[in-house]
Amino acid sequence: xxxxDVPAQxxxxxxxxxxxxxxxxxxxxxxxxxxxxxxxxxxxxLGKEYRHGRRRLRALDGVNLAVGRGEVFGLLGANGAGKTxxxxxxxxxxxxxxxxxxxxxxDPRRAAARRRIGYLPEGHRFPGxxxxxxxxxxxxxxxxxxxxxLDQRIPELLDLVGLAGRGGDRMGRYSKGMTQxxxxxxxxxxxxxxxxxxxxxxxxxxxxxxxxRDVLLATRRRGTTIFINSHLLxxxxxxxxxxxxxxxxxxxxxxxxxxxxxxxxxxxVRLGEGQSAAPERLAGEGLAxxxxxxxxxxxxxxxxxxxxxxxxxxxxxxxIAEVSPLRAALEDVFIEVLExxxxxxxxxxxxxLTTDHxxxxxx
Numbered sequence: 001x002x003x004x005d006v007p008a009q010x011x012x013x014x015x016x017x018x019x020x021x022x023x024x025x026x027x028x029x030x031x032x033x034x035x036x037x038x039x040x041x042x043x044x045x046l047g048k049e050y051r052h053g054r055r056r057l058r059a060l061d062g063v064n065l066a067v068g069r070g071e072v073f074g075l076l077g078a079n080g081a082g083k084t085x086x087x088x089x090x091x092x093x094x095x096x097x098x099x100x101x102x103x104x105x106x107d108p109r110r111a112a113a114r115r116r117i118g119y120l121p122e123g124h125r126f127p128g129x130x131x132x133x134x135x136x137x138x139x140x141x142x143x144x145x146x147x148x149x150l151d152q153r154i155p156e157l158l159d160l161v162g163l164a165g166r167g168g169d170r171m172g173r174y175s176k177g178m179t180q181x182x183x184x185x186x187x188x189x190x191x192x193x194x195x196x197x198x199x200x201x202x203x204x205x206x207x208x209x210x211x212x213r214d215v216l217l218a219t220r221r222r223g224t225t226i227f228i229n230s231h232l233l234x235x236x237x238x239x240x241x242x243x244x245x246x247x248x249x250x251x252x253x254x255x256x257x258x259x260x261x262x263x264x265x266x267x268x269v270r271l272g273e274g275q276s277a278a279p280e281r282l283a284g285e286g287l288a289x290x291x292x293x294x295x296x297x298x299x300x301x302x303x304x305x306x307x308x309x310x311x312x313x314x315x316x317x318x319x320i321a322e323v324s325p326l327r328a329a330l331e332d333v334f335i336e337v338l339e340x341x342x343x344x345x346x347x348x349x350x351x352x353l354t355t356d357h358x359x360x361x362x363x
Contacts, residue, residue, distance in 0.1 A: 043102075045098060200212055269323050
């Protein structure tokens with residue numbers, strides 16, 4: 001899917017019903033590239049309001065979203081953006097005020113829709129006196145998984161999450177990373193079609209994050225759809241196919257990770273070893289040279305300008321080792337989008353951002 005600024009969903013528009021021509025037009029743009037009839041998750045014109053005394057607080061405002069089957073999708077947003085509310089609606093734990101939601105083609109409030117769905121909540125806890133194996137068996141029984149299936153799945157999953165040989169240990173002795181991985185194993189017990197993960201790597205050390213990431217990628221290869229709500233943007237960037245940025249209850253940007261993090265017409269040109277070019281001499285119409293010293297970072301008006309730069313370097317008998325597009329970190333894109341939204345609203349402070357640099361941040 002091509003990255004783009006999604007029309008500010010709900011902003012400056014009348015809030016018509018989910019099936020109105022207006023909402024259908026917005027949804028058609030957001031759903032581009034996703035077969036909504038076969039989508040694992042489809043949301044159209046979703047609104048959610050809460051009452052606070054006499055006031056109504058709008059947590060979600062005309063959200064349109066589609067997640068394809070077998071896709072790893074990331075939901076991003078600053079504190080109070082509406083991420084947790086959206087996940088609750090998708091799980092059937094909160095009733096939408098307006099709009100339409102389909103999970104596996106069904107209303108998520110119906111039991112049939114919630115079958116074959118795994119969920120790892122943020123900050124989950126296990127009784128410390130239970131062993132890892134006992135905890136998995138308990139949750140498997142609560143989910144209605146047959147004993148024979150549990151006998152097979154528990155050893156498989158302990159091995160998958162890197163806890164083989166530790167299943168007999170009491171959970172009071174588990175580290176945060178081990179607890180998260182056991183929770184992930186529990187969410188996978190019934191071989192779900194869709195896996196919802198709320199901050200799956202929060203508070204986990206780098207080794208534990210790598211193990212969880214490997215489990216998610218292995219799960220995706222089996223065709224499972226994965227929906228991740230996280231503020232650890234580096235992990236989202238490594239794991240997800242597509243992401244959506246939620247701001248004040250609206251989807252303000254969505255697209256593939258590659259498209260979002262590759263700004264158009266910005267390149268690094270690396271020269272051969274020991275060679276250099278004076279940036280000021282190369283600057284010209286349609287070309288801005290950002291830095292030199294053997295590696296030029298350039299912004300070009302079009303590809304013709306990039307080729308003119310290459311021709312100029314060759315004319316100076318300089319060898320070109322590499323020409324590659326520059327990628328922005330997903331964190332940079334995230335902050336840029338929220339700052340742009342704040343400027344558009346005439347607000348100087350968009351509120352606290354939660355990124356890898358603020359691992360203790362709220363929701």
